[in-house]
Amino acid sequence: MNRNxxxxxxxxxxxxxxxxxxxxxxxxxxRRGNIxxxxxxxxxxxLVFFFTGNKEDGNYHPLPLNHLPLIxxxxxxxxxxxxxxxxxxxxxxxxxxxxLFNGVGGGAAALVAIVxxxxxxxxxxxxxxxATVFTVIVGSVSFSGSCITFxxxxxxxxxxxVVFPGGRLVIAANVLGVFAAAGWVINSGGNTSLxxxxxxxxxxxxxxxxxxxxxxxxxxxxxxxAFTGLTVAASGYVLQxxxxxxxxxxxxxxxxxLTRLMAEAMGRSLFKTLFGAFTAKPQADTGAQEVRPVKSxxxxxxxxxxxxxxxxxxxxxxxxxxxxxxxxxxxxADVLAAKGIxxxxxxxAVAGRMPGHMNVLLAEAxxxxxxxxxxDEVNPTFAQTDVALVxxxxxxxxxxxxxxxxxxxxxxxxxxxxxxxNVIFLKRSMRPGFAGIENELLYDPKTTLLFGDAKETLTKxxxxxxxx
Amino acid sequence: MMSNGMALxxxxxxxxxxxxxxxxxxxxxxxxxxxxxxxxxxxVILVGAIVVADHSSNNLELVLALVAIVxxxxxxxxxxxxxxxxxxxxKGKKK
Numbered sequence: 001m002n003r004n005x006x007x008x009x010x011x012x013x014x015x016x017x018x019x020x021x022x023x024x025x026x027x028x029x030x031r032r033g034n035i036x037x038x039x040x041x042x043x044x045x046x047l048v049f050f051f052t053g054n055k056e057d058g059n060y061h062p063l064p065l066n067h068l069p070l071i072x073x074x075x076x077x078x079x080x081x082x083x084x085x086x087x088x089x090x091x092x093x094x095x096x097x098x099x100l101f102n103g104v105g106g107g108a109a110a111l112v113a114i115v116x117x118x119x120x121x122x123x124x125x126x127x128x129x130x131a132t133v134f135t136v137i138v139g140s141v142s143f144s145g146s147c148i149t150f151x152x153x154x155x156x157x158x159x160x161x162v163v164f165p166g167g168r169l170v171i172a173a174n175v176l177g178v179f180a181a182a183g184w185v186i187n188s189g190g191n192t193s194l195x196x197x198x199x200x201x202x203x204x205x206x207x208x209x210x211x212x213x214x215x216x217x218x219x220x221x222x223x224x225x226a227f228t229g230l231t232v233a234a235s236g237y238v239l240q241x242x243x244x245x246x247x248x249x250x251x252x253x254x255x256x257x258l259t260r261l262m263a264e265a266m267g268r269s270l271f272k273t274l275f276g277a278f279t280a281k282p283q284a285d286t287g288a289q290e291v292r293p294v295k296s297x298x299x300x301x302x303x304x305x306x307x308x309x310x311x312x313x314x315x316x317x318x319x320x321x322x323x324x325x326x327x328x329x330x331x332x333a334d335v336l337a338a339k340g341i342x343x344x345x346x347x348x349a350v351a352g353r354m355p356g357h358m359n360v361l362l363a364e365a366x367x368x369x370x371x372x373x374x375x376d377e378v379n380p381t382f383a384q385t386d387v388a389l390v391x392x393x394x395x396x397x398x399x400x401x402x403x404x405x406x407x408x409x410x411x412x413x414x415x416x417x418x419x420x421x422n423v424i425f426l427k428r429s430m431r432p433g434f435a436g437i438e439n440e441l442l443y444d445p446k447t448t449l450l451f452g453d454a455k456e457t458l459t460k461x462x463x464x465x466x467x468x
Numbered sequence: 469m470m471s472n473g474m475a476l477x478x479x480x481x482x483x484x485x486x487x488x489x490x491x492x493x494x495x496x497x498x499x500x501x502x503x504x505x506x507x508x509x510x511x512v513i514l515v516g517a518i519v520v521a522d523h524s525s526n527n528l529e530l531v532l533a534l535v536a537i538v539x540x541x542x543x544x545x546x547x548x549x550x551x552x553x554x555x556x557x558x559k560g561k562k563k
Binding site: 013017018020021022024025026027028030031033034035037038041044045047048049065066067070071074075077078079081082083085086087089091094097098101102104105107108109111112114115116118119125127221222225228229231232233235236237239240241242243244245246247248249250251252253254255256257258261347349354355356357359360363364366368369370372374 | 472473476479480483484486487488490491492493494495496497498499500501502503504505506507508509510511512513514515516517518519520521522523524525528529530532533534535536537538539540541542543544545546547548549550551552553554555556557558559560561
């Protein structure tokens with residue numbers, strides 16, 4: 001196969017990737033788009049095995065590829081690991097898996113650049129060396145950063161921000177070290193300099209994710225996704241492969257857009273989210289707070305409240321995922337709908353641990369996507385809503401974000417559940433949400449608290465509803 | 469005639485615009501599949517990994533390239549499979 005045909009098929013694969021992303025503009029076309037993307041990727045991969053180069057330009061390469069058995073074995077190993085992981089993962093564990101897949105992609109891109117650099121040696125042009133340096137830095141950061149994100153989400157380590165004294169200095173020193181090593185690689189080169197660069201970049205990936213707390217993970221996952229995309233694009237430059245450049249750039253764009261959306265949904269700049277843990281003043285300890293009366297109800301009370309409502313908006317949060325309560329919620333919504341009650345879900349962009357997390361969970365429970373309503377659309381409807389049912393969410397409905405300047409979530413757009421006639425909170429305890437801020441809404445006279453595991457209590461609500 | 473490097477830079481620049489254009493139209497309901505789908509797309513680095521494995525001239529290069537192949541395959545195949553699983557679940561109201 002000659003170079004022109006090879007490039008032409010590569011271009012077709014790139015178009016497949018664009019179509020895959022285009023398909024995601026609507027749930028109806030999304031699945032087909034993804035399959036087109038998968039076909040593009042498969043064709044592009046198979047193509048490499050049949051490309052022989054041009055006889056004329058001296059790049060002729062007799063088939064089969066060198067090390068073919070080892071290459072096939074490596075692909076086989078990847079399949080054995082990747083496919084079962086993708087098939088078996090619980091929808092609640094999706095953020096971890098996405099983080100992990102993202103990380104291994106970044107790692108692969110960094111390794112590819114390293115091998116290409118080793119091979120080119122002193123023949124590499126300055127542009128190629130710079131692209132290699134970029135790939136090694138960003139790919140390594142993406143790899144180690146994603147590993148830490150995975151560990152946090154999988155709860156192999158604490159999900160709280162990890163801060164240590166002098167953290168900012170260590171990070172600053174680390175960044176300087178990365179720049180110095182980059183300069184070293186570009187100026188004199190050599191394998192040692194590249195290894196140092198890789199090591200320092202891996203360290204930076206760890207240091208930069210450690211201080212990020214669980215609720216800020218959506219933004220970090222998006223950012224690392226953008227990083228890996230750019231890494232792949234840069235290694236495409238080193239390898240002179242158009243397909244890698246296009247694919248990497250598309251991913252870079254998607255990651256960048258998601259990062260921006262998440263930062264907007266949190267009402268904070270990206271910088272503040274990433275480095276906020278180092279600058280935040282410690283919150284006043286919650287131990288000294290006065291005990292204030294709250295109104296707590298039984299599942300039966302809640303069922304009665306719901307039974308006589310005309311419109312109910314369900315606001316899910318990470319607690320829903322923890323309790324695996326998505327199917328029970330759906331069952332309850334069905335019972336309500338059968339009674340002629342209008343039910344919708346109000347989805348905050350940063351509810352959960354990754355962009356769109358709640359949508360996936362509810363889709364798993366067969367909630368039709370028409371009922372999943374974004375914040376901007378659902379907020380004006382709370383005034384006509386009889387019951388807002390908040391399940392395992394806290395910060396995204398906390399009025400402090402509007403009313404108390406100086407609190408860590410101030411400025412974050414929230415779901416205005418306080419506008420509804422009644423608010424029900426399903427909570428495990430009075431413990432404040434992730435950001436550690438007291439929620440005034442819990443003490444509001446129109447609020448009813450229902451304590452307990454979301455799944456268990458909702459099951460009781462459902463059976464109470466059925467008997468009404 | 470553009471130099472090869474400039475041509476690649478041009479492709480990159482145009483891809484940036486295409487990427488932003490296409491992704492900004494993605495429905496917010498589908499942000500998770502967007503992430504995992506985009507993830508799968510960058511798994512195409514597998515192509516690069518196979519190329520460098522073929523080129524490798526010593527054992528160190530070969531081992532690194534093979535590790536890259538394993539990682540890239542996990543990324544690509546796992547990414548597409550899991551995205552498909554998710555998208556399968558997104559259904560509209562039954563008529």
